[in-house]
Amino acid sequence: MHEKLITRFAPSPTGYLHIGGLRTAFYNYLYARKNRGDFLLRIEDTDLQRNSKEATEAIIEAFKWCGLEYDGEVTYQSERFDIYRQYIKKLLDEGKAYYCYMSKEELDQMRAQQEALKQRPRYDGRYRDFKGVIPQNIKPVVRIKAPQKGEIAFTDGVKGEVKFKVEDILDDFIIARSDGTPTYNFTVVVDDALMQVSHIIRGDDHLSNTPKQIVLYEALGFKIPHFFHVAMIHGEDGKKLSKRHGATDVMEYKQMGILPQALLNFLVRLGWSHGDDEIFSLEELKRLFEPYHINKSASCYNFKKLQWLNAHYIKTLPFEEINRQLKALGFDLSVYEKAGFLLDLLRERAKTLHDIIEGAKNIINAPKNYDENAVKKFINEDNLELLCVFANTLENQKTSKDFEEFTNEFLDKRQAKLKDLAQAMRIALTGNSVSPSIFEVLEFLGVQECKNRIENFLNCRRK
DSSP: OOOOOEEEEOOOTTSOOBHHHHHHHHHHHHHHHHTTOEEEEEEOOOOTTTOOHHHHHHHHHHHHHHTOOOSSOOEEGGGOHHHHHHHHHHHHHTTSEEEEOOOHHHHHHHHHHHHHTTOOOOOOOTTTTOOSOOOTTOOOEEEEOOOOSSEEEEEETTTEEEEEEHHHHOOOOEEEOTTSOBOHHHHHHHHHHHTTOOEEEEEGGGGGGHHHHHHHHHHHTOOOOEEEEEOOEEOTTSSBOOGGGSOOBHHHHHHTTOOHHHHHHHHHTTTOOSTTOOOOOHHHHHHHOOGGGSOSSOEEOOHHHHHHHHHHHHHHSOHHHHHHHHHHTTOOGGGSTTHHHHHHHHHTTOSSHHHHHHHHHHHHSOOSSOOHHHHHHHOOHHHHHHHHHHHHHOOSOOSHHHHHHHHHHHHHHTTOOGGGTHHHHHHHHHSSSOOSOHHHHHHHHHHHHHHHHHHHHHHHHHO
16 A cells, blocks of 8 residues: 655745745645645744744635645644654654753854864764763753764655765754754654655755755654755746745735736746646646656746736636636626626736726726827817717617627718727727727617717817
């Protein structure tokens, strides 16, 4: 019987969830779902000084918005200090860890000597086998007895065989501080082991932590999980993604009118591919995603690509889903008559949900003023007269096809062309010269509302 595949996402709640973190979470989620395993959420909140309750809530809110369901309850490291103390005691009792009584003065002196000899800063192991008198005025830290020579090697699912020379990267590193609180690498190993995490997909900024964690897995007698270290996301300038490249907090994308489906599709492709395919449903990704196929090299953030994907999902998602996301931005399309028709009218040209909102408001609300530049460019005495006659001639047209046929006949009789009327009509109906198909706008508004708006516009021009 195969072991159950379990993945996790383990953010620190010291800031909001950024898109690099969301990508990592999504990769772990997809791999778990593909294998009918569990995807766990653990909040690494042992840094009580820097933790933020708001940041924790924002991480969970971002998961909810994106539809990433985790299994079981959220695990909080701050509630597990007793467990960590037990395992630190176990290592001390077995002689695999020890108390280090180094004073600040000793530490400063050691660092100065290493600097003078141009050596790598590292602890020299002076209390590793200490048998002397215990200093009374020093609160000791606890250090692991790390290997002192050889190499630590593991097979990474993305990078392949990875080897670290012990002398280059390891010393007897601290696993518990002088106040008794455990360090990051220690808590991660204990939790991943006790939560039975089998596969860890994380950013390659964690690669240097892996040899230390392997030392701890072995010291504690835990099974070492499979590691996948994913290259970071870079901006279009080739540098590590940061705020200057655009919004990086996940919930900012929601406020920008980006759909979660588009954001997840965008992120999964920053490092993973399936042939030349660009667009994937969530169900397809659960079937196709394979972390062993993640690219070794860094991926490049491209906001235009995200907008293109967002436009695709705006065009194709059902009314209920689009309106659910619109409501989250404070705009409920469903309260208007012909709401589905209006959405279809607007979605062809929209790149963001704000394009839908603004476009809908422009059509739903009768204009109170008119774009001056558009008026200067498109309005003259001839088309004002044509517009007036057109409005007076409208009778019982209902569909866009009715309006189109009527308009063509109306223009033919007057030896005029659509361009002589369309822009003037757009400005009269919406306040500016940009709108969806004018015949569909006419259908949505209906004859009487169109007449009222044209009359208002003409009255404004006569003043």
